[in-house]
Amino acid sequence: MSKQESNPERRSQNRNQDTNGYEDMENGHRDLDEDDGRARATGEALVEIDDLTKIYDPDGAHVTAVENMDLEIGDNEFVCVLGPSGCGKSTVMECIAGYLEPTEGEVLINGDPVDGPDPSRGVVFQSNRLFPWKTIGQNARFGPQMRNAVDDDRIRELLEETGLSGFEDSYPHELSGGMQQRAELVRLLANDPDIMLMDEPFSGLDAMTKELMQEMLLDIWEEEDRTVLFITHDVAEAIFLADRVVVMTARPGQIKDVIDVDIDRPRDSSVLTSEAFNEYQKRANELIHDEAERAMEQKQQETQEA
C-alpha cells in the first residue's frame, strides 16, 4: 500500500525537478524495499503498456508505427520483443525510455506515467553510443557523476567483471566492437537501473562475440535483479535470452503472439542445441515469417513511391 500512497508525491516531485531523475530512482528503491524487495514472486507489472498507439507525421506522411499495443512486463522479467525490421519495435522502446510521447494510450512505470528519460530506465542502443570524447573510465562513471555519486569501487568491479580493467584510459575508438559494447553495459550498470532497455544491442557484432555478450548479459541479469526489455530481429537470440518473447506484426506494429520460453536458467550456449530450444525457434520462425514478408513488401512499396 505504501507504494500507492507515495505515488502522487513522487509524481509531483518528478515534475518539479525534471532535471534530477535520480531522486525518483532513490524513492523507487525505497518503496520497493518496503514491499519486501523486488521479489520475482510478486508477479507485479513494473512496466505497463496500455493501448499504446504511436503515429509519426513527418510532412503529413502519417505512418502508424505501433497500434493499440498492450503489454505488461513484470518485475525482474526478461522480455524480448521480436519483429521484422521497421515494425515499430524501437518505437515501443523509445516510448518506455521517455524519448517519445505516445499518440494514444500510455506507458506506466510502477503505476506512474513516463515523463521523459530517467536514470532508472537505462538504454543501450543499436550503434555503440559510448561518448567518443570520454575515456572508458569517464564513460563508465558518467551516470553517477551526473549526480556526484561516483562509487569508484563499484566502477572498478564492473570493469573487472567485464574484462575491461586496464582500459580505463583508452578511448572508445581504440577498443574492439565487443569491448565497446561491454563498456556500454558497464556505463549502464554503474547507474544501477531498474529497467534495462536494449535496442538490438548486439546486432553489429560478429557471431562469436555476440554469443559471448549474450551469456554475459544473462549473467549480469541473474546476478542482480533487473528487468530487461530486449529488442531484436534475431529469433535464436530472443529465445536464448528471454522469459517471454513478444512477437510483433509488420507495421502497424501489434502483438502477434507471446511465447513463454520455459527453458531452465541459468542458460549457457549448450541450450542452443537442445530440443526444446529448437521447438521454440521453429514456432517463432513460423510466426515471424509472414510478418517479415509483409514488412519487406511495405519497404519495397515505400521505395517505389519515393
Add this chain to the structure above:
Amino acid sequence: MSTRERVLGIDRRQLLGREVPLPPRALRWATSVVGFFVLWWAAVEYSFLNFGLFVGPVETLVAIYGYVLGDPVAGGSQSIYIHAAYSTYRVVAGVSIAALLAIPLGLLIGTSTRAGAGIEWNNYLSPAVESLRPIPPVAWVPASILLFPVVPVVGFSVNTAVLFVVFIGAFFPILVNTIEGVRNLDDEFRRAAQSLGASDRQVFRHVIFPSALPSILTGVSLGIGLGWITVVAAEIVAGNYGLGYITFQAYRLLQTDIIAVGMVVIGALGYASSAIVQRIANRAMPWSDIDT
C-alpha cells in the same frame, strides 16, 4: 598513413602499376623547395613576362638576412618585427573576438534548430547571417574604413577598421562550423546522456559541446587562415603599419626585395599559426584524429 589514404586506399608508391621507391623525407622536401627556387630564379634571370623587374631568390635571402637583423623597411623607421607584430596582433585580436561571438552564437543557433528545443533562435538569427555571409570579407574594406575610426588605446592607435575586416573574415567560418558541429550530433548521444541522468545543462557540457569541438576548431583554423588573407588586404588600403602595408608601400617605392620578404613572412606566420591551432586541437581532443 593518413585517414584519407586509408579510406581511399591510396598507395603512393604505386605509379603506373610499377613500384616506385620512396626517397627519404628530407630529400623529397629539398627537391620541392629547390625546384621552386630554381623556377623563380630562372623566371627573373630570363625576364619571363615582367619577372625581370622583380627580385630573385638569392637577393631575397640576402634581404631577409638584413631585415632579420632589424633594418628598417619600406622607407619607414620600423623594423619588420614591428610590422609583423602589428599584423599578428590584428589577426589574433580579430579572430579572438570573432570566436568569442561566433562560438556562443553558433551553439545557440545549432541547439535551437532541433524540434522542441524551446525558442527557435535560428529563425531570428539565420536570415541576417545568411545574407551577410556571401559577401567576401575583402569587400568589407571600404565600408569599414568609413565606419570604423582609429582609436587611441593606452598610447597605441588601434585601427578598428582593419580589426573589423579580420573579424568579419573569421566570424562566418567559425559560426558555420559551430552550427554544423552541433547539428551533426546524433540524437542518440543526447538521449543516452539523458537516460544516464544528465540534466539539460549537463547534456550541453558533456555531450553537445565536446561533440562539436572538432568542428569548432576546424572553424577557428579556417578563421585564422582568412584572418591572414583579410589583414593583408585591409592593411594595404588602411593602415600605417603591418605586413600588408609594407608590401604595398614597397611596391610604390619599387623596393621589390621587400615585397618578396613581406610575402615570405606572411606565409611563414600563416603556416605557424595553423600549426599552433593544430597542436592545440590535438591536445584538446585526444579522442579525435580529425585534421583541422
